[in-house]
Amino acid sequence: MVRKSKNYYKEDKEGRVIYIFPGQGCQYKGMGSDIIEEFSIAREIYDQASDVLGYDMIELSINDPENKLDKTEFTQPALLTHEIACMESMLSLVSDSEDVRPHLAMGHSLGEYSALVATDTLSFEQALRLVKKRAEIMSRYSRGSMVATNLDFVTAKRLAASTYLSVAAHNSENQTVLAGDTGAIDLFLNIIDLSNRKIRAVQLNTEGPFHSHLMAPAAEEFYKELLNTDFGIRFMDDLPQPSIIANHTAEIHPFFQEEARTLTEAAIKNSHDKYEDYFHGRIEESIRSTLYFQIFNPVLWLDSIKRAIEEEPIFFIEFGGGIGKDDGPENKRPNLMSMNKKIIMSENKDIEYLASINKESIVSTSEKLNNLDFGD
Numbered sequence: 001m002v003r004k005s006k007n008y009y010k011e012d013k014e015g016r017v018i019y020i021f022p023g024q025g026c027q028y029k030g031m032g033s034d035i036i037e038e039f040s041i042a043r044e045i046y047d048q049a050s051d052v053l054g055y056d057m058i059e060l061s062i063n064d065p066e067n068k069l070d071k072t073e074f075t076q077p078a079l080l081t082h083e084i085a086c087m088e089s090m091l092s093l094v095s096d097s098e099d100v101r102p103h104l105a106m107g108h109s110l111g112e113y114s115a116l117v118a119t120d121t122l123s124f125e126q127a128l129r130l131v132k133k134r135a136e137i138m139s140r141y142s143r144g145s146m147v148a149t150n151l152d153f154v155t156a157k158r159l160a161a162s163t164y165l166s167v168a169a170h171n172s173e174n175q176t177v178l179a180g181d182t183g184a185i186d187l188f189l190n191i192i193d194l195s196n197r198k199i200r201a202v203q204l205n206t207e208g209p210f211h212s213h214l215m216a217p218a219a220e221e222f223y224k225e226l227l228n229t230d231f232g233i234r235f236m237d238d239l240p241q242p243s244i245i246a247n248h249t250a251e252i253h254p255f256f257q258e259e260a261r262t263l264t265e266a267a268i269k270n271s272h273d274k275y276e277d278y279f280h281g282r283i284e285e286s287i288r289s290t291l292y293f294q295i296f297n298p299v300l301w302l303d304s305i306k307r308a309i310e311e312e313p314i315f316f317i318e319f320g321g322g323i324g325k326d327d328g329p330e331n332k333r334p335n336l337m338s339m340n341k342k343i344i345m346s347e348n349k350d351i352e353y354l355a356s357i358n359k360e361s362i363v364s365t366s367e368k369l370n371n372l373d374f375g376d
Contacts, residue, residue, distance in 0.1 A: 083320030114251025
């Protein structure tokens with residue numbers, strides 16, 4: 001039987017909040033040290049991660065004695081843990097946390113798994129186990145790299161198709177990431193050097209060509225793990241509700257309301273629960289499908305943010321990770337905030353963007369939320 005998770009999807013537009021979670025690249029040594037010391041719930045989450053994964057997550061994240069934090073198989077579980085610890089720490093400070101639970105959540109690549117935890121589509125333990133396997137499998141197929149460009153999506157696709165590359169992410173109007181094997185990347189960079197066009201291309205420090213055609217075998221292997229995973233589904237009046245905006249489609253997901261109404265009516269008419277069982281299975285398969293395709297298809301981030309803006313939230317809140325040259329959590333800034341705020345401005349919308357990535361920002365965001373009237 002399908003697990004029904006609590007629904008926070010709001011049919012009306014009053015008080016909608018959307019959670020955002022970044023992906024690989026915003027991990028750093030010392031990540032989580034401040035919140036583990038300050039918030040008991042953060043310490044509990046890190047301890048749980050250690051128990052599930054079989055290694056000391058606190059030692060890895062804070063001290064990283066064996067320089068493993070930047071290796072994919074450790075980066076992904078560490079970021080997932082930090083993102084959920086930041087989220088739960090913030091919620092522990094909000095007087096009525098039910099009001100600020102996510103209408104929808106979204107995450108960049110790995111961050112999509114944090115989004116699934118935030119919406120109770122996956123439990124934290126389920127997500128840890130899946131992400132551990134995902135990272136291990138992706139590491140095994142990591143031959144090649146990625147390059148960030150200032151190309152628009154259409155031009156990037158055309159160049160990628162002629163150089164054996166894949167579009168791996170479309171982050172903004174002037175940031176598209178390509179991925180492929182080392183020879184293809186070198187070919188692309190040589191073409192850029194020889195051209196007279198003002199194309200900027202920066203090779204990224206990644207372990208492999210993530211979200212490219214070379215990850216298709218990894219997706220096939222990972223699908224076996226997805227088949228053994230049960231997912232929670234939001235319901236309202238017996239109809240399923242969406243929980244995330246998916247990387248692969250840039251649409252709210254799962255979205256089967258019309259089909260659900262038809263099947264529900266058929267079930268009532270025929271007094272038979274086979275329709276419900278069939279439909280719930282369809283929803284779970286749709287979640288597995290989007291996570292399968294995400295591994296070797298581009299992250300459609302620009303379109304995802306635009307889709308999120310259409311939901312008219314009062315806030316976006318970004319959780320976890322951090323970027324910046326200076327050491328220490330207190331010196332980090334949100335990974336996606338600057339880019340996302342530019343997209344919001346380009347859509348002529350005035351939506352406040354908050355962050356909870358360290359002790360200071362968690363306290364600041366919770367104070368702002370506590371001063372709001374959600375109209376209950």
